[in-house]
Every structure is written in structure tokens, then in C-alpha cells.
Amino acid sequence: MLKEGLNTNSLDDLSGQRLRPSLLSDLWVLAKARVVSLLVFTAAVGEILAPNALIHWESAVAGLVGIALAGGAGGVLNQIVEPALDQHMRRTLHRPLAEGRISRPGAILYAAILMGAAIAILAWGTNPLTLVLTLVGTVGYGVVYTLYLKPSTPWNIVWGGLAGALPPLIGWSAITGSLAALPLVLVLLVFVWTPAHFWPLAICCRQDYAKACIPMLPVTHGVDRTRKEILNYAILTWIVSLVPAFLTGDWVYGAIAALSGAWFVWMALHLKALPEGQEMDRYARRMFAYSISYLFLLFTALILGKLVMGYGFF
Ligand code: HEM
Numbered sequence: 001m002l003k004e005g006l007n008t009n010s011l012d013d014l015s016g017q018r019l020r021p022s023l024l025s026d027l028w029v030l031a032k033a034r035v036v037s038l039l040v041f042t043a044a045v046g047e048i049l050a051p052n053a054l055i056h057w058e059s060a061v062a063g064l065v066g067i068a069l070a071g072g073a074g075g076v077l078n079q080i081v082e083p084a085l086d087q088h089m090r091r092t093l094h095r096p097l098a099e100g101r102i103s104r105p106g107a108i109l110y111a112a113i114l115m116g117a118a119i120a121i122l123a124w125g126t127n128p129l130t131l132v133l134t135l136v137g138t139v140g141y142g143v144v145y146t147l148y149l150k151p152s153t154p155w156n157i158v159w160g161g162l163a164g165a166l167p168p169l170i171g172w173s174a175i176t177g178s179l180a181a182l183p184l185v186l187v188l189l190v191f192v193w194t195p196a197h198f199w200p201l202a203i204c205c206r207q208d209y210a211k212a213c214i215p216m217l218p219v220t221h222g223v224d225r226t227r228k229e230i231l232n233y234a235i236l237t238w239i240v241s242l243v244p245a246f247l248t249g250d251w252v253y254g255a256i257a258a259l260s261g262a263w264f265v266w267m268a269l270h271l272k273a274l275p276e277g278q279e280m281d282r283y284a285r286r287m288f289a290y291s292i293s294y295l296f297l298l299f300t301a302l303i304l305g306k307l308v309m310g311y312g313f314f
């Protein structure tokens, strides 16, 4: 059975036969709901850090629901464009469109419903800035990254990552209707984190990307250059993660960011030192998994700091 890679639907039964996923689970996978959950969490942190989030709780709820729906629409758009590519990759070949369980028109209708609902909720419960930023996120990922950047440049995810980095700012703007230094730094943080999040996985899947003719960095520039870039971006992420401590005066957050970032950089160094082979691929997968916990930890530490210290000056 196809155990290599992150299968989105590992539904093999005891006899090795694949069970057919339910429609609900297909809709969940189509909307990339697990990725969207972290996007929504970073948006929630943007909201909590904003002044008077509790007073504007209706906007806060509308902002989170809107981002979840719009992020889901982005995931569906991505898979509408890519069924042929998904069929070539062990990690993605069981996706609903790739296996034909959901038709293209069905997926287009699903994306339209999600996006329509997102626009309606954001327009009703938040403000024009939040609506525009969210649209930029969905179009940036679902159209610009998927259609243009991904098939054409190995730096695709650096620029595509901007879309996924927007939620903290969207969360802040849902509450305040404006921009500010702290959420902009958080956007920068997710932006520089994204390459060190994704390229370890791209190293593991490099043969699949090569077969599918997608110019991911390990395919075009090799594994060594990719490991060097992962290290550069891990160091950059570590540095940027310390800036919120200076902006908020939250040194507990600062200590957590310093330690968890040092571990991220150490993993990048270790990955770089390993000889190419299965051990390196396994370690790259560990670093990919850690990247997700790391971002979650940073954002959790930020809200705990706000809840304890209040940041009255924001
Ligand atoms: C262009 C930018 C990005 C790229 C290319 C990328 C790529 C990926 C890929 C290929 C996966 C494997 C998951 C799957 O098979 O569906 C993944 C997983 C994940 N990504 Fe990213 N990612 C990006 C940005 C982000 C951002 C901004 C976040 C959140 C802030 C995020 C959060 C996650 C999470 C939580 C998972 C785990 C999902 C799971 O367990 O199924 N990613 N990412």
C-alpha cells in the first residue's frame, strides 16, 4: 500500500482494500481543513492582540468564520486546477477530485458556495479592509500561486506564502478596521516561516514533484541548495519571531520564541549535515512536523502573554 508521504485519506481496511471516504470527509479534504485550522488560529491571535476584541465580539466571530470559509475556498480552487498533478503524487493521489469521487462542476459549485458565504459574512460582520485582505488571500493562493507561480518558478512558495501569511492581519483588521505594526510583524513571521515549513516536505517528495514537472526547489536546484535555504529561512524566522517581544514587552513570549526558534535552527543545521538518503528524508519529515507545532507554539505564547499582561498600550 502507498504508505510513503502524507496521505490525505489513509482509509485502508484490514484486508488492504481502500474504503470509500464519505462525502463529508471528501468536502473536508477538498477545503484543506487541517491547514485552514492553523490559518484560522493565527487570525484569532491577530484578533485577540487587537484592542477591545471582546467588545467587538460579533466582528471577531464573523472574521474567523469568513477566513475559514475563504481559506477553504482557496483549498478547493487549488484542487480544481490540479487533479492531474495530484494523481502523480503519492501524497495527494487519493484526493476526491484526483480519484473522481467529486466532479469538477461539483467542486466549482462548492468553492462558489464557500466564497459566497465568506464574502457575505465578512461584508456583514466586519469591514471593507478585512474583506479585501481576505479576497487577496484566497485569490493569491487559489489563483496566483496555484495557476501561475507553482508551475513556473522554484520560488513559488516564497511568494505564494504571502497569501497564507495574511490571517493575523485579517484578524486584527476585523476588530480595528486598520493596520498596525504588531500584526504586520506577524505577517512577516509567517511569510519567512513558510519556506522552512514547506521545503523539508518538498525534499521528501522531490521525486514526485519531478515526475509531475513541478519546479520545486529540490528539483531545480538540488537537495543541498534547498537545505541551505531552509537554514537561511529558519534563522530569519528565529530573528523575526523575537520582534513581537520588543513590541509588546512580553519577555516570557521572547524566551519561548528564543528557545523554540533555536530548536528550529538546530533542526535545519542537522538536516543540512545528514548524508542524502532515507535517514535525511525521515528527518526532513520531522522538521516539517515541528514547523507546524513551532508556529502554533509562538502564536499560543503571544495570546497567553496578552491574556496575562493585557498590553494596555495597544
Ligand atoms: C505557500 C505556502 C504553503 C505551502 C506551499 C504549504 C504546503 C503544505 C503542504 C504540501 C502540506 C501537506 C498537507 C497536505 O498533504 O495537504 C502542508 C501541511 C500543513 N500546512 Fe502548509 N503550506 C503553506 C503555508 C501554510 C501556512 C501559511 C500555514 C498556516 C499558518 C500552513 C499550515 C499547515 C498545516 C497545519 C499543515 C498540516 C496539515 C495536516 O496535518 O494535514 N501552511 N503545507
Ligand SMILES: CC(C)=CCC/C(C)=C/CC/C(C)=C/COP(=O)(O)OP(=O)(O)O
Binding pocket: 032, 035, 039, 067, 070, 071, 072, 074, 075, 078, 092, 133, 134, 137, 138, 141, 150, 163, 164, 166, 167, 170
Ligand atoms: C487568507 C486566506 C483566506 C488565505 C488562504 C491561503 C491558503 C489556503 C493557504 C494554504 C497554503 C497551502 C495549503 C499550501 C499547499 O501548497 P500546495 O497547494 O502546493 O500543496 P498540495 O501539493 O498539497 O496541493
